[in-house]
Amino acid sequence: MWQSRPARDTARTAGRARRLFAAGAAVTATTAAIATMATGGIAQAALAPGTPLKTLAAANGNRYFGSDMTGDLLNNTTVTQLQAQQFNMLTPGNEMKWDTTQPSQTTFNFTPGQNIVNYAVAHNERVRCHNLVWHSQLPSWVSSLPSNQVQGAMENHITNEVNAYKGECYAWDVVNEPFNDDANATPRADAFFNAMGIGYIADALKTAHAADPAAKLYINDYNIEGMNAKSNAMFSLAQSLLQQGAPLNGIGFESHFIEGQNPSGMQANMQRFANLGLDVAVTELDDRFTSLPPSNAGLQQQATDFSNAVKACLGVTRCVGVTQWAIGDADSWVPGAFSGQGAATMFDQSYNPKPAFTAVQTALGATAGNTVTVTNPGARTGTVGTPVSLQLSATDSAAGQTLTWTATGLPAGLAISSSGLISGTPTANSTSNVTVTATDGTGASGTASFTFTINGGTGNTVTVTNPGARTGTVGTAASLQVSATDSAAGQTLTFSATGLPAGLTISSSGLISGTPTAAATSNVTVTARDGTGATGSASFTWTISGGNTGGTCHVTYTRNSEWPGNFTAQVVIANTGTSAINGWSLTFTFPGDQKVTNNFNGGFSMSGENATLTNASYNGTIPAGSSITDGFQGTFTSNDASPTSFSVNGTACS
Numbered sequence: 264m265w266q267s268r269p270a271r272d273t274a275r276t277a278g279r280a281r282r283l284f285a286a287g288a289a290v291t292a293t294t295a296a297i298a299t300m301a302t303g304g305i306a307q308a309a310l311a312p313g314t315p316l317k318t319l320a321a322a323n324g325n326r327y328f329g330s331d332m333t334g335d336l337l338n339n340t341t342v343t344q345l346q347a348q349q350f351n352m353l354t355p356g357n358e359m360k361w362d363t364t365q366p367s368q369t370t371f372n373f374t375p376g377q378n379i380v381n382y383a384v385a386h387n388e389r390v391r392c393h394n395l396v397w398h399s400q401l402p403s404w405v406s407s408l409p410s411n412q413v414q415g416a417m418e419n420h421i422t423n424e425v426n427a428y429k430g431e432c433y434a435w436d437v438v439n440e441p442f443n444d445d446a447n448a449t450p451r452a453d454a455f456f457n458a459m460g461i462g463y464i465a466d467a468l469k470t471a472h473a474a475d476p477a478a479k480l481y482i483n484d485y486n487i488e489g490m491n492a493k494s495n496a497m498f499s500l501a502q503s504l505l506q507q508g509a510p511l512n513g514i515g516f517e518s519h520f521i522e523g524q525n526p527s528g529m530q531a532n533m534q535r536f537a538n539l540g541l542d543v544a545v546t547e548l549d550d551r552f553t554s555l556p557p558s559n560a561g562l563q564q565q566a567t568d569f570s571n572a573v574k575a576c577l578g579v580t581r582c583v584g585v586t587q588w589a590i591g592d593a594d595s596w597v598p599g600a601f602s603g604q605g606a607a608t609m610f611d612q613s614y615n616p617k618p619a620f621t622a623v624q625t626a627l628g629a630t631a632g633n634t635v636t637v638t639n640p641g642a643r644t645g646t647v648g649t650p651v652s653l654q655l656s657a658t659d660s661a662a663g664q665t666l667t668w669t670a671t672g673l674p675a676g677l678a679i680s681s682s683g684l685i686s687g688t689p690t691a692n693s694t695s696n697v698t699v700t701a702t703d704g705t706g707a708s709g710t711a712s713f714t715f716t717i718n719g720g721t722g723n724t725v726t727v728t729n730p731g732a733r734t735g736t737v738g739t740a741a742s743l744q745v746s747a748t749d750s751a752a753g754q755t756l757t758f759s760a761t762g763l764p765a766g767l768t769i770s771s772s773g774l775i776s777g778t779p780t781a782a783a784t785s786n787v788t789v790t791a792r793d794g795t796g797a798t799g800s801a802s803f804t805w806t807i808s809g810g811n812t813g814g815t816c817h818v819t820y821t822r823n824s825e826w827p828g829n830f831t832a833q834v835v836i837a838n839t840g841t842s843a844i845n846g847w848s849l850t851f852t853f854p855g856d857q858k859v860t861n862n863f864n865g866g867f868s869m870s871g872e873n874a875t876l877t878n879a880s881y882n883g884t885i886p887a888g889s890s891i892t893d894g895f896q897g898t899f900t901s902n903d904a905s906p907t908s909f910s911v912n913g914t915a916c917s
Contacts, residue, residue: 322627329388332353367404368416376428418470419831421470440483441456498535512542516529516546517588518545519548534579552604592612634707637701641713642716644716645674646717666702666703672697698712717796735779737779740776756773760775760789816844830903839888844912849893853873862894863895
């Protein structure tokens with residue numbers, strides 16, 4: 264692992280007290296020096312030379328350059344003047360975390376966060392609100408809740424806090440640091456995961472979106488900046504959430520680095536998240552020294568580290584901005600977390616700029632001035648098995664620049680060299696949307712997009728035998744061997760499928776097998792592909808009936824929160840029978856005029872006052888003697904009375 268942060272979770276909390284002391288001590292130690300430099304009441308030590316970072320960032324695709332600030336610094340004019348001069352995005356350091364905003368189950372306190380917001384508004388800055396769900400700085404009462412009450416508490420907390428700052432937050436870090444740093448990057452076993460599984464993340468996003476649909480919603484974590492197990496886990500999570508339709512808008516790369524140890528591949532890693540349609544951001548950038556004071560060579564290395572992190576963001580179109588975690592070294596969290604370490608920001612203990620500040624200015628300014636233009640090669644075609652060679656070209660507005668090329672979406676079998684030569688032998692017929700990017704030495708880049716169609720080569724014909732409409736039952740194993748023929752002798756066929764019922768999979772040899780887990784009618788398409796890339800397909804329906812419910816069930820309905828015209832509720836479905844419920848459909852009738860508008864953990868439908876909630880792919884099975892928790896948001900006009908009778912898969916529950 265390229266970075267180690269021992270005891271980081273507890274150290275951040277300890278660091279809060281340290282910041283109160285250290286920031287004040289730094290101001291006291293430099294009062295005389297600043298006073299002698301002040302002109303018209305402005306402390307010159309707080310004003311850095313040259314074009315401000317926020318101005319340079321805005322010239323680079325309207326990006327922002329931000330900082331974090333804690334409430335104890337709002338009256339420190341040295342800090343606030345530097346912050347206002349250089350930064351245009353503000354992240355509250357601690358004032359919006361759970362231990363501040365809801366210290367007890369019945370007590371909310373949004374004043375400290377509002378003070379930060381008011382300062383930002385007064386200085387024409389936006390706010391990245393931070394954070395809603397985090398395993399650390401979590402009051403003990405949350406972790407002490409029975410597991411069937413955690414979801415309701417989480418949704419209530421999110422709804423109340425997001426509503427408190429509605430319209431004032433550019434973005435929310437909805438879930439913070441969900442993964443461990445172990446070899447497999449497992450999810451953190453906090454109160455939320457233990458009670459709800461990984462589904463708590465989708466639930467948190469949906470709840471936040473319902474409270475403020477205009478805010479950008481992020482997942483934020485550290486040690487995901489390079490290509491590693493943790494970034495791969497985050498990438499898989501992002502893919503899964505988007506497939507579920509969860510309102511995820513971006514990923515935050517915290518970027519707490521050690522001098523000289525930045526991870527490689529940061530830009531490429533961020534780009535793969537951007538390719539999913541997500542915004543990305545560097546959210547907590549600092550670069551610490553492990554021994555103090557830093558040498559001149561160390562300060563130059565730190566400058567390179569900061570510059571490279573900023574260039575990585577500039578190289579990704581959907582990277583919206585960079586935030587430094589602190590204004591200067593005097594208010595950084597690092598010394599409170601790592602004894603004997605620090606000097607992690609672009610400004611020293613007296614808030615004077617270090618070489619890192621100039622390096623970032625240079626990276627931002629140079630990129631803003633250069634223009635790279637890629638010549639679009641137009642639509643291309645090729646043939647399976649026939650070599651391809653395509654040399655790309657581009658121009659740079661600055662003389663003497665060397666361009667480095669990358670590409671996404673290339674047909675299978677093709678690759679691009681750093682000099683822009685696309686070559687290789689296509690292995691499968693397809694039509695690909697290719698994007699090529701040329702980047703110069705300053706980080707400026709240009710792109711071009713075109714289609715690349717690969718035809719089937721030999722003209723083989725693959726015919727899949729249609730098995731016709733299929734039926735099955737939840738909980739009963741299924742097996743179907745799909746067959747196909749190829750017009751060319753000796754070809755090996757590889758099968759794939761889309762739309763299979765939940766619980767079923769297909770092998771490469773065409774065997775569909777497994778045990779259905781949910782009742783539904785699925786439109787299945789099976790495709791067979793030969794070694795030349797020729798394909799054939801067959802489509803059919805597969806109907807799975809509801810299966811055995813175990814005969815008995817119990818449903819608990821709880822209203823979690825209510826505000827004018829809206830409410831959230833939780834339902835706990837307990838299987839009191841002797842066999843598993845495999846796939847569930849919960850029906851009930853509202854006694855009032857309520858309507859379900861969003862199910863946090865599955866699907867829903869309304870017919871008059873009759874509501875139906877259905878399971879998601881991850882919560883369809885309820886073992887005998889166990890229960891699952893679902894939650895939803897709804898609206899009402901005048902009556903929000905609770906329903907009193909429920910049925911699961913047509914069976915009345917107690």
